[in-house]
Amino acid sequence: MPSHDAATPAIETRDLTKRYGDVVAVDGLDLAIDSGVVYGFLGPNGSGKTTTMRMLTTLTRPTAGEAFVAGTSITDREGVIDHLGYLPESPPVFDELSARENLHYVAALHDIPRDVASERIASYLERFDLVDAADRRVEGYSKGMRQKLGMVQAVIHEPEVIFLDEPTSGLDPRAARTVKDLVAELADHDVTIFLSTHILSVVEELADKVGVLHEGDLVAEGTPAELKRRAERDESTSLESAFLNLTEDRDDEPVDAVEEPA
Numbered sequence: 001m002p003s004h005d006a007a008t009p010a011i012e013t014r015d016l017t018k019r020y021g022d023v024v025a026v027d028g029l030d031l032a033i034d035s036g037v038v039y040g041f042l043g044p045n046g047s048g049k050t051t052t053m054r055m056l057t058t059l060t061r062p063t064a065g066e067a068f069v070a071g072t073s074i075t076d077r078e079g080v081i082d083h084l085g086y087l088p089e090s091p092p093v094f095d096e097l098s099a100r101e102n103l104h105y106v107a108a109l110h111d112i113p114r115d116v117a118s119e120r121i122a123s124y125l126e127r128f129d130l131v132d133a134a135d136r137r138v139e140g141y142s143k144g145m146r147q148k149l150g151m152v153q154a155v156i157h158e159p160e161v162i163f164l165d166e167p168t169s170g171l172d173p174r175a176a177r178t179v180k181d182l183v184a185e186l187a188d189h190d191v192t193i194f195l196s197t198h199i200l201s202v203v204e205e206l207a208d209k210v211g212v213l214h215e216g217d218l219v220a221e222g223t224p225a226e227l228k229r230r231a232e233r234d235e236s237t238s239l240e241s242a243f244l245n246l247t248e249d250r251d252d253e254p255v256d257a258v259e260e261p262a
């Protein structure tokens with residue numbers, strides 16, 4: 001259950017901006033995402049998705065604007081860090097440790113008692129089919145095994161808000177199913193999932209709401225059905241068509257929130 005006030009969005013950004021020299025990676029982003037929502041964060045390569053997630057997980061500082069995760073400002077790193085989990089594109093794992101040791105390390109960072117951590121770790125290792133490899137050094141792991149370990153690292157401390165960057169990348173169909181089922185299960189327990197992926201079938205299956213980023217701007221927001229309905233006006237029915245339509249090269253256009261028809 002979220003510890004923050006239910007009326008407070010789980011993720012809120014106001015005019016959140018990140019510049020790298022002349023490059024505006026994220027340009028005045030305004031988001032308000034409720035608890036228990038799976039938010040599909042879409043956008044072409046280089047549109048600012050990773051930069052947004054890095055700001056929201058305190059790994060990089062905004063140039064301007066502000067953001068709150070689970071009601072806590074991202075400027076309060078100590079205060080916010082226990083409330084969030086992050087699976088980045090390359091999971092941060094220690095190669096010289098085993099999966100179990102890596103997970104105990106992360107659990108200890110979050111002050112989870114050793115016996116509680118042991119139980120949770122055993123359960124996740126089982127769920128992700130990592131039991132046989134659990135006590136082997138991670139340096140010999142395949143890409144998919146690392147990805148699964150990264151996923152467990154992101155959820156082991158039971159955070160209220162979880163940021164996932166391409167969580168099914170490199171996974172076999174069974175492991176991808178495990179991840180998707182876990183996301184759905186967490187959302188059922190009011191955990192908020194901020195999910196960035198280029199795999200639109202994952203978004204279709206899981207996302208309650210979708211935001212489309214283009215060159216650092218949020219160009220559309222709505223449910224997958226709303227975005228598709230909008231694309232239907234262009235005689236198209238798929239989320240892929242909606243995505244392509246929304247992110248084709250365009251001059252600056254305002255945010256286009258897609259509303260349910262009355």
Ligand SMILES: Nc1ncnc2c1ncn2[C@@H]1O[C@H](COP(=O)(O)OP(=O)(O)OP(=O)(O)O)[C@@H](O)[C@H]1O
Pocket residue numbers: 020023024025043044045046047048049050051052
């Ligand atoms: N550390 C950095 N230094 C300079 N420019 C950066 C840095 N990180 C990101 N950028 C730039 O910011 C923009 C957004 O990059 P970002 O990685 O956030 O995109 P993305 O949407 O996650 O892309 P992808 O889908 O390819 O992962 C790009 O123009 C990128 O070159």
